[in-house]
Structures are given as C-alpha cells and as structure tokens.
Amino acid sequence: MSNVKKLIITAVCIALCVVLPMAFHAIPNAGSIFLPMHIPVLLCGLICGWPFGLAAGLAGPFLSALITGMPPMAFLPSMLVELSVYGIVAGILAALIRTGKPILDLYFSLIGALLAGRLVAGILNALIFRAGSYSIGAWVTGYFATALPGIIIQLILIPAIVFALERAKLIPRRYN
C-alpha cells in the first residue's frame, strides 16, 4: 500500500474517532460500554503500521475532545496514552506475527494490543494521572470488568471489518 493511501486511511480513522462515538450515542449507554473510539485506532495500526496507528491514537481522542467535548479534557491524557499504545502495538504485532492464517495473525495482534494498552494506561494512572488514588481493583474494574462487552465487540467487529475491506479490495490481502 502506498504511503499516500496509508496517510488518507489514517485521516479517515481519525475522523471516525470523532464520528463513531456520536453514532454509538444513538444506542443508549453504548458509548461507554462498546468503546467505539478504540475500533478505528486498532484498525489503523493493523492496516497501516505502527507510526500511523500512533498518529491515529494521538489525534483521534484529541480532535474528538476539541470538537465534541468527549472525552472530557480531564480524562484525555490517560486516553491518549491508552489509544496510542493500541495503535503502536497493533501495528508492530501485525508486522511481526505471520502464522500463515490471517485470522490468527489478527487475533494475536489485537489481543496483544488490547492488553498492552490497558497495562500501560493502568501503570500511568497509578504513577502519574491518578497517583495515590488508584488501585489494582480500580484498574481491573475500569479496564476489564466494565469494558468486557467492549472488548468482546472489538474482537468480533475488527476481524469482520478487516475481511470485509479485503473482500471489497479497499486494502490488500495479507497473504496472496
């Protein structure tokens, strides 16, 4: 895929970081449960590589906060870190893992990215953003228990979107 196309796909993913949460607000409580902003960032990392995933992870939440006021500025720093790590790790793992089966590559990269993002965000919350008032219990509840429907949705939706995009010939197939 050319660099220009990667650039435009990243721009579209950043735009979707603003649009998808608004679309999900049509479904009551869906925004907080299904974590819609994570999907374009993870996709961008998987399809375009880690530098573009990082750009989407940084610009997506920032632009959304600026335009729609969500996420509120108070939660923005930890979200920026979490989403940037998703984008970077998804891109790195997608480049490194080549099992020969696209679905396995996708799942390994996705699960690795989801774990790494939550781990780094938890560490930074404990050390910087909410130092002194953050516990492992709060981390498990916030990033795993409450987010479980969102994690399941991401694990179902993202491979489905990648394969649909491949079938539509909008992105190249992983193995020919």
Added chain:
Amino acid sequence: MMHSAILSGHYLPNDTPIHRLNPRAKIISFFTLLAVVIITRSTVGYTALGLLLLSLAHLSKTGPRIVFSGIRRVGLFLLLIFLMNALFFNGDRPLWEYAFFHISVGGIAQGANVALKVIFLMALSSILMTTTTPMEITDTFAWLLSPLQRLRIPVHDFALMISIAIQFIPVLAEESETIIKAQTARAAKLDSPKLREKANALLPLVLPIFISAFRRADELALAMEARGFRGGKFRTRKSSPGFTRLDFAALTISIAFCAAAVILHR
C-alpha cells in the same frame, strides 16, 4: 441529531476581531487560557474566566447559545461528576453522613470545581473552533510542531492527516446518520435494553460506515496520487501574515490572565 452535535464546534464564517486574529496568536492564547482553566479553583477566578468567555462569545458574534450548546449534551455526565464528588468525597465541614455517603461543603465545592472546569474547557474549545478554519488550525499545529522535524518526525504529514480528518468529519457524520436511519427502518434494535440485542445491532451499523469511509479514502488517495502528490517537504503553503497589534493584545490579555491565576492560586 448528529449534525447539531457537530455544529457547536463548526467554523462559522464572520468578520469579527476574534476571526481576524492571526491563527498562531489565537491558538497560543487558547493554550494559555486552557492553563488558566486548569489552574483556577476559586470563585473570583471562575467569575473572571466566565466574564472573559462571555466577552469572547460576544466579540466573536458566536453568542453564548452556540458556545455553551455542547454542554447540554454532557449535562448528565456533569451532574454525575458533581454528585460523585458531593456524595462520596470525604471533605471538610461535613453536613450529613450515612454509611459511605458523606455530604460536606468541601465535597460540594470539589464537585462544582470539576464540573466548572469541564464547562469552561468546552466553551473555550467551542470559541476556537467556531472562529478558526480547519486549515488555519492544522497549519498552526504544523508550525507549533515544526521543531520536531529535527527529530525526523513528519510534522507536515501529521498536519495534512488532521486537515483531511477535519474535512471528513461532517461527510462521515451525515453518512452514519443515514445508515442509522436505514438500519432503524429495518427494525434494528438499537434501543433494546438487552446487551446482546444491542451488540447484534452494531455489526450492520458499523460495517457499512467503515466500508463507505475506506471507499472515500481509496478514491481520495487515487486522485492525489494521479495528481502527483508527494506530501511532506514537497508541499507548498500560503505564508502566514505577521502579528498585528490585535494579536499582541490577545497574547498580552491571555498571559496576564495566566499570571493572575498563578499568583491567585499559589
């Protein structure tokens, strides 16, 4: 539905002193005032900030209705933040206590402090976005980030991405709205209280949004490559006009506010 959500942060063309400000001066002032909102925690500080924001809304002819319209969408969230702090924060001067509920003057003040910060940050963002074009914002960000070019970070590509993203937002929002309406007409259970039904309704909603967005990206990339676009250092841009007295006045006022906030809240 979704369009009204965007409108609070959409550029509104006009010829006002705030519109005429050099975008660089405007964005530096914006970040300085952002620091003021973060530092402020007293009644005097919030009153002064509120008056300043109302004056900016009046000067930019945006009006308080548009500036504060985004706040209505997050009203429930703000109420929740306020109640969480007011009911659970173990502050000084307790008023009422029962089990793990502690209502205190300190808790109420803490809740009001957080809610006011969110309101002022949103109002400030709204004034910037309604008076500055997306292109001006991205060019200014590229200028602000230009020292990073020495570290071989592709600042111009990043600015271009943001600029394209901003231009894509209304298009994709409109398309998403159409898709939601179409799926609702096909009896998608978007408002079902059951999590499983909600999740099932998501796939037919999200897939078409992504396919349509990537198709647009594909067409745009093809058009740009066909016109020989190479990006980065090869891209040319309109030079930014110098600072005028108005720009220096805006910078002085915002820096004065920041200095006063630092002194007041030492």
